[in-house]
Amino acid sequence: MKTIPPTLFLLFTIIAAPALAENWPSWRGPENQGISSETNVPVEWGTEKNIAWRLPLxxxxxxxxVVWGDNIFLTSVAENDLVLLCISTEGEEKWRRKLGSGNRDVRGDEGNSAAPSPSTDGEHVWAFFANGSLGCFDFEGNEIWQINVQEKYGKFDIQFGLTSTPVLHGDKxxxxxxxxxxxxxxxxDKATGKEAWAVSRPSDARQECEHSYASPIVYDGKEAKFLLTHxxxxxxxxDLDSGKELWRVGGLHPPGRYDVTLRFVSSPVAKDGMVIVPSAKRGITVAVKTTGEGNITEKQDNYFWTHEVTPDxxxxxxxxxxxxxxRENGNLIVLERETGKQLYEERTNRIRHRSSPVFAEGKLxxxxxxxxxxVVQAGPEFKILAQNEIGEAIAASPVFSNGRIYLRTFDALWAIGSE
Structure with missing residues (x-):
């Protein structure tokens, strides 16, 4: 019997080894930036093409x-109950847990009390609902702790429900x-649900502008680390450890007038020393430095650029x-990162867009x-690579894990990719 040389054995092992699956632990992915490192992800699909499975919800x-290993977690309503579901990556429900009741539908078909997304660290999963229920469970569905945020921090007074997704980072x-x-x-404290810190958030906003439907993010860079609320x-x-305010940026209304209906829905994104701050409706988008101090609204040396349009x-x-x-209308705008120069604005699918875009393998x-x-080619030139239809309404963002795309519609959870 011939022996295989060590170098050839190593080569065969590398070739035979499957690519490592990327977990998707939060609604915007591994780094809260909407970026996937997955390769060989699907580009084309349909109701009868490239579908691994469909599970009614x-x-x-x-x-x-969110996805970790072979577990998919998502929040939902079940009649009047608010539930956290655990689904296997083979499309079978493992368990569901009720965190409260009293669902409220808002703006017709726009949303309900299960709008916030769960988060996981690979050992536990956290779920929050617009009624204030917040709970932590292990992967077997055992409750670790549960609190009602409204009972602890005051009744929510917001027109369409408090639908912000909490952000998980470190031990908090x-x-x-x-x-x-x-x-x-x-x-x-993520392990116990006990308060680490809580601070008031003063603002001169008024009327509906006091409301926010955006979600916080955490930036953990070399030059700065912070929680960013919007x-x-x-x-x-x-400051992540103490809750001390580090900096704030405002001036996001349309020039010349104050719009009392300007409620933020789009969440910021931060990467490599830059924060992209959206606003709403006819507001602006600004790019600011991560190293600001105090109120930087009028401090131009803290800005990279300002763009006159926002995604809403x-x-x-x-x-x-x-x-x-x-944009909310489906138009895609591409800007130069350093200068803010617009390279194009092109139409994709002229319909309401509620989901946030995701980048994967050179595609949007x-x-x-x-x-x-x-599916659009990333970069300075506009090119549509595919338009894929499954015939069900979607407000959730796409999820990329283990070579598949998971789409959560109002009716079902779809796994796009090979069986």
Missing amino acids: PGAAGSTP IYLQLIHSGGAKVVAL GADYSIAY VPSPLIVGDYVYLC YLTGRDGVVT
Whole structure:
């Protein structure tokens, strides 16, 4: 029997080894930036093409699933109950846990109390609902702790429900509670649910501008680390350990007048020393430095650039040399990262876009409310590579893990890719 030389054995091992699966632990992915490192992800699919499975769900919701290993977690309504589901990557429900009841549908088909997305660290999963229920479970579905945020920090006073997704980082889970009843920012010990710190969030916003439907992010860079909250006319950065306010940026309204209906939905994104701060409706988008101090609204040396258009609902992307803004109407804007110069604005699918775009393997995935996902070539030139339709309404963002794309519609969870 011939022996295989060590170098050839190593080569065969490398070739035979499967690519490592990327987990998707939060609604915007591994780094809260909407960027996937997955390769060989699907580009084309349809109801009868490239579908691994479809699992009907107990109710509608716009929350984005999260994936760790062979577990998919998502929030949903089940009649009047608010539930956390665990689904296997083979498309079978493992368990569901009720965290409360009293679902509230808002703006017709726009949303409900299961709009916030869960988060996971690979050992536990955290779920929050618009009624204030916040709970932590292990992967077997055992409850670790549960609290009601409204009971602890005050009744939510917000027109369409408090639908912000908490952000998980280190040993804490962070919440922005931005509404008319007294805005607060809260950090909880993720293991126990006990308060690490809580601070009030002062603002001169008024009327509906006091409300926010955006979600906080954490930036963990070499030059700066902070929690960034977004709403009530400002993006405000806080020290992760103490809750001390580090800096804030405002001036995001249309020039010349104050719009009392300007409520933030799109969330910021931060990468490599730059924060892209969106606003809403006819507001602006600004790119600011991560190293600001105090109120930087009028400090021009803290800005990279200002752009006169904002995405309104979908969140921005920073990838390489470009910034991508998917507008609520489906138009895609590409800007030079360093200068803010607009390279193009082109139409994709002229329908409401509630989902945030995701970048994967040189492509952008833009999801329309009608369930059509437009795949666009990334970079300075506009090219549509595919438009994929499954015929079900979507408000959640696409999820990329283990060579598949997971799409959560109002009716079902779809696994796009090989069986």
